[in-house]
Amino acid sequence: MTWHYDADVVIVGAGAAALAAAVAAVHEGVSVLLLEAGPQPGGTASISGGAFWIPNNSLMRAQGLMDPRLDALKLMARLSYPSLYDPAASHLGLPKREYDLLAAFYDHGSDVIDELTQLGALFPIIYPGFGFSPSPISDPDYHAGLPENVSPYGRVLGNAPPGLVGWPGYLLTQSMIDWLQARHVPIRTNHRVVGAIQKKDGEVVGVEIEHHGARKRARARRAVVFATGGFSHARGKVLGLQRGPLFGTGSVPTGKGDFLDIAASLGAAIGNLSNGFYFQLAIEEAAAQNGHVTNVGAIAFGVYGDSTILVNKCGRRCVNEKMPYHVRAQSHFLALGTDEPNLVQFMIWDEAVAQEPTSWPWRGVVPAPGTLPPFVIKANTRAALAAAIDARLDALRGQRFAASGVVPSVKLDPNFVTNLDATITRFNGFAATGVDLDFQRGATSFENAWQGPSRSVTANRTMHPMSASGPYYAVILGAGTLDTCGGPITGTDGRVLRPDGTGIPGLFGAGNCIASPAGRGYWGAGGTIGPALVFGFLAGKKAAHEPVHPL
Template structure:
């Protein structure tokens, strides 16, 4: 591996890492020497593994730093999970914020981000607000480098950004607006400006682009720079030299194995481990059924880095969402995601027929209520929940997050009943068909009575406008997420726009 001046190397790695917010593996101490005995099939300065936003951004930054780059993508198409994502960037003190007159200081951001990331150790007067040196350094780097990275992408002509706008065409609110530590409640969320607007497709208010639009722009930028992206190249091994430096990779293709040398480094932006059942069982806090990650997210980097003795962390965390169980059983790949329980005449209950959370709380937080453990009953009581809605929800919110479209046959995942009691019986019957996937979960004997009581209490809260159990609709984040994804604003005569009494008459539905 050719040696570059240390200061130049640090600057290059810093720029690439900040742009892509990804783990780097350039010179790992303790790796087993595995000097190449065979010639390279290809040799470049930098090998980038993965073609999502992380990988393509890293490739662009490496190229701008003068490196010869190749991108290796395991899947058959370019874009990774980014291509199916919302494409939202969370960027503190970004240039759009500053242009609007809001400057977010480093101290303010770090106080806030430690508060929400490490709440158990947070203290406003503690050194680093209670975070460890390593934790704090990582967050500092994020603040220092994230905003300059997106500005650099704009300066390259690769991507233009705009604020993510909510249903009122205001910058989308943060998930924790009400925390006193959050001194920048709106404007950190930004999205790309798409190259063009395609009729009939969803965009954010004001024409903001999604992940697929971001990938289109990044791919166009890499193509203009003649950066090759090789699909169906699954990196299976790393090559290190006698100095414990990673100097290349071994990838499998449909035509066989290829060895790609990297004179200056290897950068991984290869996604998570969602579709590796063994890793899910090992690292997740409770059984996890599926998600929006692409099928190639099998934890390849964890396996490779672990083989070199690299440390890992934060593997039990994720950007959570609930999914429709029966779809997820069929395939862990992109079952319908329930970012928030849709509609206003809708609620969610556990196997006891009781509400257990604010159904409109932001998706990164609310799904974690499924992880609650009852040490007396020896169970996760909320592991599988039931989403309940009425005919009004079908008429006004049909087609959103699992609610069936009005006038169409019921999808397989939807359970119906002319009364709440009949609905409960039908839920119980449906659970028997998936018992082997739920730890043989059944409804509590008092489920029907509790469900009726839960709906009655919910209706009382809806009429009064105040959810005395879980404060649904009080936080600005509840409102923002209720309308996320183009959910229509409907006429609701009750004081809380996120709560409407369920009908006194059936039919009722569940999933």
């Protein structure tokens, strides 16, 4: 057999998990080769907000913030497996493997970040607040309102390498790329791995590669670590495996689920395929970009504005607009028999919100004053707004997105305007009292902090009465995914497991290409990248100590 490349540890991918694995393996003294399917390294992490959620990290402890182990595990277990979580049960009600993964994340997370810092591959800071937090240290965690969350400040970190400027995700990945390149670690781009090479006894000893139409092979003397991202760009997989109707994704286009197919062919156990990390997006932008949404101005991470509401096709509010995006986006998944009333939602705001001049990172689909992207609808009356929305829906009808479409049932209810008037009247009453009796909007510190600027005269910063007259604005929203988070099941060291729990020799995985240790949960800002860094590092370290596989 001809080998075109050779290394002790071959790492597939070049995003956060892959780069952390590479740093760990290099530090252990072995040779490393990274193979990246895309034209440049960095992966989805490089275009992200660059945050990473690490419980009990040393930076928060230095600020006097304690994050007790049991409480943190309870929080993660409740968010990851809400239908299993039992605080009084053994392993908090979780199967042992799932519990062990959460425990390993808590036990090793801070040490991994400290080691990456000591090596000079990361330069972490506590991700700062944006001006409306009760704490001077940071914004509260997304789930600060849960009783299990006794330490809602300081878990979210960012990377601030000296002398490097750019988007936060770029700063995260580039500092590790620079560290690897300074040590002459090859990162070969446009190298898509399409298969694994096994010995007769099942050991993985290399990978098959496609590179500009040619087939190549890379030998891994010790192990292969896959960190290739999810399958958000594989429409067949998204349609067949994801539990919700999705209109688009923010992940890089190389995420087609290659490792899912490769690992399954090797006999790996597979899990968590129905879950992802969700957000809301402007579906007209998704249509224009073939489902690949890179414009952060078309993503509703937050629902900006104190007099902004979300309604379904009946003109009724259907969710707490200020909930964390991962939770809020799942309101689109509601199915009532053959109907999906929340399949698309309409974010509606008034002129006061439109003219609010504050530069705020979570304005999302609400543009700065003086600009009007094509996916924003404007009308002088509510009836005219409804007519314009219906016309936009008709223009989108028949198009197919990641795993959804604007089908015939996606049409405004004949009573939409009447219902919308009643909805706004009821909302305005809640805004006057500061108490949302329908969805408890603004009941948590997170919601009030992420509100940003507010005109409210109550203790609830998230609500102000909507204007009785226009103009009004709207965006058509659908559910999207930052990425999927299902695939081969791994142990606490990243080794890929068979259904009987035994490991596949020489095969490791980390990041969004595996069955996420977070299950269905999104623990907080950076809830994807935190586990990717930690379990990527642990996988790389373990892979470096695998015995050399003789051919």
